[in-house]
Amino acid sequence: MSEVARFLPVLLRGVGTTLLLLVGALGTGFLLGIPVGVLHVFAPWPVRVFLRVLDLVLRGFPAIVLLFLFYFGLGSIEGIHLSSLQAAILALGLRSAAYQGQLVRGAIGMVEPGQLGAARALGMPLGKALRLIVFPQAIRFALPGLANEYSVVLKDTALAFTVGVVELMSRAKFLAASTRQLTLVYLLVAFIYWCLTQAGLLAFLTAERRTRIPGLGTGPRRPR
Amino acid sequence: MNRVSNRVFRLIAVAFTSLGLFAGSAAAATQVYVDGIDAAFPPFSFIDQTGQPSGFDVEVVQWIAQELGFEVVIVPVDWDAIIPTLLTGEIDLIASGMSITAARALRVSFTEPYWSVDLAVVVQEQTDEDGEPFPEFNLFTLMQAGKRIGVQRGTTSQTWLEENVVASGVEVELVLYDNFLLALEDLEIGRVDGAVMDAPTAKLSVSDRPLTIVGTIATGEIYGYAVRPQDGNLRDLLNEGLRLIQATDVWDTLVEKWLVGT
Numbered sequence: 001m002s003e004v005a006r007f008l009p010v011l012l013r014g015v016g017t018t019l020l021l022l023v024g025a026l027g028t029g030f031l032l033g034i035p036v037g038v039l040h041v042f043a044p045w046p047v048r049v050f051l052r053v054l055d056l057v058l059r060g061f062p063a064i065v066l067l068f069l070f071y072f073g074l075g076s077i078e079g080i081h082l083s084s085l086q087a088a089i090l091a092l093g094l095r096s097a098a099y100q101g102q103l104v105r106g107a108i109g110m111v112e113p114g115q116l117g118a119a120r121a122l123g124m125p126l127g128k129a130l131r132l133i134v135f136p137q138a139i140r141f142a143l144p145g146l147a148n149e150y151s152v153v154l155k156d157t158a159l160a161f162t163v164g165v166v167e168l169m170s171r172a173k174f175l176a177a178s179t180r181q182l183t184l185v186y187l188l189v190a191f192i193y194w195c196l197t198q199a200g201l202l203a204f205l206t207a208e209r210r211t212r213i214p215g216l217g218t219g220p221r222r223p224r
Numbered sequence: 225m226n227r228v229s230n231r232v233f234r235l236i237a238v239a240f241t242s243l244g245l246f247a248g249s250a251a252a253a254t255q256v257y258v259d260g261i262d263a264a265f266p267p268f269s270f271i272d273q274t275g276q277p278s279g280f281d282v283e284v285v286q287w288i289a290q291e292l293g294f295e296v297v298i299v300p301v302d303w304d305a306i307i308p309t310l311l312t313g314e315i316d317l318i319a320s321g322m323s324i325t326a327a328r329a330l331r332v333s334f335t336e337p338y339w340s341v342d343l344a345v346v347v348q349e350q351t352d353e354d355g356e357p358f359p360e361f362n363l364f365t366l367m368q369a370g371k372r373i374g375v376q377r378g379t380t381s382q383t384w385l386e387e388n389v390v391a392s393g394v395e396v397e398l399v400l401y402d403n404f405l406l407a408l409e410d411l412e413i414g415r416v417d418g419a420v421m422d423a424p425t426a427k428l429s430v431s432d433r434p435l436t437i438v439g440t441i442a443t444g445e446i447y448g449y450a451v452r453p454q455d456g457n458l459r460d461l462l463n464e465g466l467r468l469i470q471a472t473d474v475w476d477t478l479v480e481k482w483l484v485g486t
Contacts, residue, residue: 010275072305075312084314164301164309170263174271174300177264177405180432 007175007188014171015192021088021157021167022196026150028093029100036097037104038130051101058098063156066091071163084164092160096153103149107142108134140211147204151197158193168192256295257458259285260315263300264403267428267482268321268447271300280482281319284338285449287474288465303403304378307331310452317458321422323380323445333453335462337446338470339483343381344426346419348411349436363439366418369395374407374416376400380445381420404429411435424483 039047058066071087074080082090111134119129161170172189176182261269261277272278277298289296301309306322309315310332323341324334348360366373367389375381377400389396399416401407407419408429423440430437449466451458469475 006273010273013275068305072308072312075314081313162302162305164260164299164305164314166300170300171275173403174263174275175273177403178266178270178273180405180429182409 003179003181003184004188007179007181007185010175011168011171011185011188011192014166014168015196017085017165017167018154018157018169018196020085021092021160021165022150022154024085024089025092025096025153025157028089029096029149029153030146032094032097033100034104036101037108040101040105041108042126042130055098055101058095059102063092063095064159064162066095067159067163084160087163088157088160088165092153092156095156096149099149099152100146103142103145104138106145107138110141111137137216140208140213140216143204143208143211147201147208150200150204154196154200155193254293254295256297257289257316258314259296259298259317259319260301260306260309261298261318261320262303262306262403264405265303265321265425267424269319280478281321281449283478283482284466284469284475285317285319287469287478288462291468292461292465294461303376307450310450313452316451316455317462318450321425321447322450323422324448325380325383325445327383328450331453332450333455333459334448334450335459335466337448338466339447340444341447342423342445343384343420343441343443344423344437345439345441346408346411346421346426346430346435347417347438348414349434357436359436359438361418361438366438367394367396370397371418372397372399372416374399374401374410374419376404376407376421377402379404379421380443381422384441384443385420408433408435 036051039051043051061069067088070091071082071084074090075082075087115133115137116129119133120126124132157167158169160167161173168189172185176185179185259282261279261282263269263271263277265279267279268281269277269279277300282298285296285298299315301315306315306318306320307328310318318332321339321341322328322334324337328334345363345366347366349357350360351357361371373385373396375385375398381404382398382400385396385398390398399407399410401410404419404421404425407416407421410416411419412433412435418438420441423437426437429435449462451462
């Protein structure tokens, strides 16, 4: 037990960086994912083809390959200087944008198409109709998927040390190396990741409950 | 030259001058160098249990920095990626028990050597009926076809085995790890038959495990600090620092603290 008390504070020091990576990557993914999702559905075909190609790269390569490409590939270009943290946030963020874009695309598809048609028929411009009619429903449909994306990106941050970001997982590696108590250290680190995952999922579940509209969406329905 | 382009030209000139002034004032402040280490390579470089960088190389570089008036920031880097990380400029030097090899010298510039090591071969230690410990394999029974030998990826241990054992037709199977401690862990579990690593690290790590060193391979490799080839100034600075510290008692104290008995 004394070892747990000794190891935990050292590991917890890595949590800040892990959260920074997570918030950076999820945030980038969310900000880009929404327009990407909308463009997937509504953009003219050359834009859609372009997005599709980008999507194939970002969703088709393993996260670790993207990390190396952004850190060493971009980093070797004259005039671009990316720190480990910036490269990792960019790589994981753009990757997440591709996944979140697909989530948004799917969620838009779930909104009854007649609603958009009706809004347009009443004279609403497309942008306004999307913003006021489609988007508020789509984001509710997307919430369970976004929660999933949160828990996946959280675990992807454990790869960031391959480009030198000292986050939770690398703290565990160092501690395991200097104490040689691999099992205990990795059990502790698993517990910390579990707590972070549960906390985030709980937040998403709460958001889902709070924003639920009776009769709409994927929330649990009791049989009558 | 018309008036507009003249004005633009003057603006650019002013911009460059102010940039120059800025660079000048930055150079007057303490120079900061970033030192990348393999954080799982005791006794030369590691992160201790309180989360601080520690080890022989860490203390040597910190002493040199203080003595020669520059600042050093120590960051852990994955060993696999440590040379590319140096070349992209994220770190300025590698002071982490790095053997000077011809292949590495093509990409980085090394200081003068400061330490010399051999490779050690580690196997499981077993006990006979009388409770006497004996090694499971010796050097000759280990280096045979079908045996699995663990090494840290991207190390001279890997290169030595590839060039001297595998290349000569003995089909040992090399099992590559992120760091040598994982190789030892697997050796203890029994998933590999032996492991090869730098001797000081091996000696430090087998003491409290049912493992034993059955022999050393006298490669006599030498450690040096690495910088980018174009950073001659930093290399000269480190060389001067190494000369200074080796002339003091501090060197002997550090050697005794970290390396004696290894």
